[in-house]
Each structure stands twice: as structure tokens, then as C-alpha cells.
């Protein structure tokens with residue numbers, strides 16, 4: 001699979017899948033995605049930040065979780081470059097996450113002033129921003145720009161299990177079940193082929209930490225989840 005030339009193919013791809021996106025997520029992760037998002041949200045809300053940005057909010061699960069757990073003094077904002085995803089997020093959050101704002105915007109040029117957020121969280125989207133993406137450096141520098149000095153970026157993302165046997169079966173599951181069945185259920189096989197290809201070939205946790213440090217983050221910590229199938233990285237500006 002070739003490197004993406006720009007963000008547009010990804011934007012088109014995500015705009016085609018929101019109606020089945022949540023159900024496929026739950027099905028293939030056996031609802032672990034919800035648990036891992038909740039852990040990342042808890043990390044975001046430590047020390048009651050004034051504002052949290054849910055980067056690449058998609059259908060809004062992380063933003064809704066943040067809003068449900070945050071105190072009244074924390075403002076939650078979700079950003080995504082796909083309008084159909086944002087429409088789904090707005091519908092889902094209606095009546096639940098009062099005060100949450102959903103904003104259309106590209107991670108390569110975020111519509112926020114420098115230092116706007118003490119915390120940025122992102123769930124299952126960092127891979128899209130960094131896996132063979134020619135805008136990778138722009139995404140990383142935009143994140144640093146809109147983070148306050150001393151602020152933190154919390155990433156929950158699929159990862160590479162350290163043990164070879166676990167890696168083997170995880171990749172097998174991704175290729176056999178997720179790629180095939182995801183394509184079938186969504187009716188968009190190309191989207192699920194890309195998602196699986198990027199997951200199978202994504203960074204090891206140490207490599208992702210190094211990428212973040214090289215981009216200019218001061219300190220990076222990570223915690224593997226379920227034998228390293230996923231991980232939470234926390235990077236401080």
C-alpha cells in the first residue's frame with residue numbers, strides 16, 4: 001500500500017463509514033475500545049483541566065465520555081475533518097453532553113489559537129495522522145502549537161504486542177476477521193483494508209515515543225494495554 005499523498009482520501013474514507021462505524025468497533029474489539037477510551041479520558045481529566053480537546057473525535061465517543069466524567073468547570077471540544085462523522089457525534093451527544101462543542105477542522109491546520117488547550121486527547125486516530133502520512137510533521141507541530149506550555153497529549157491507539165506469538169494472533173485476527181468482516185458489514189472494503197494494514201504495520205510503543213520526542217515533546221510515558229494490543233501514550237509539552 002502506497003503512502004497517502006494528502007489528507008483528502010482519508011477524509012473521504014471516514015465520511016463514508018459513520019453509520020456502521022460504532023457497531024463495527026464494538027464488535028471487533030469486544031467492547032474493549034470503550035474501556036480503553038475511558039482510561040484515556042480519565043488520564044485527560046486528571047487535575048481538572050479547564051479545557052480538553054478531543055482530536056479526531058469521529059462519532060464523538062471520547063468527547064461524550066469526557067463530558068460525562070468532567071466537572072462543570074471543564075469545557076470539552078471535539079474536532080474532526082469529516083462532517084458526516086461530526087453530524088453523528090452531534091446527534092449522539094444531544095441531551096447527554098451539554099456544552100460540548102464539535103468543530104470542523106483538520107489536524108494539519110487546527111482552528112485554534114496557540115496554547116488553547118492544557119490537554120488534548122485522541123482515541124484510535126493518531127495512527128491515521130502518523131502512519132505513512134505525508135502531513136505527519138504538520139500534525140505533530142499543530143498539536144504542540146495548540147497545547148499550552150506544560151500541557152499534555154493523551155493518545156490511545158492500537159499498538160504492537162511485544163510477544164511474537166501475541167503479535168502473530170493479533171495480526172491474524174485483524175487480517176482475517178476485521179478486514180474481511182468489517183468490509184462486508186460496512187460495505188466499504190477499502191476502508192477496512194486500510195485500517196487493518198495500518199494497524200498491522202504501525203509503530204511499536206517505543207517507536208511512537210521516539211517520534212513524539214523527536215517532534216518536540218519533553219517527556220513521553222506509555223502504558224501497554226492487554227499484552228500490548230493497544231497502548232496509552234502521554235506526551236508532555
Ligand SMILES: C[S@@+](CC[C@H](N)C(=O)[O-])C[C@H]1O[C@@H](n2cnc3c(N)ncnc32)[C@H](O)[C@@H]1O
Nearest residue numbers: 014056057058080081082085106107123124125
Ligand atoms: C478511526 S476514527 C476514530 C474516531 C474516534 N476518535 C473514536 O474514538 O472512535 C478516526 C477519525 O479521525 C478523523 N481524522 C483523520 N484524519 C484527520 C485529520 N487530518 N484532521 C481531522 N480529523 C481527522 C476521521 O475523520 C475519523 O473521524
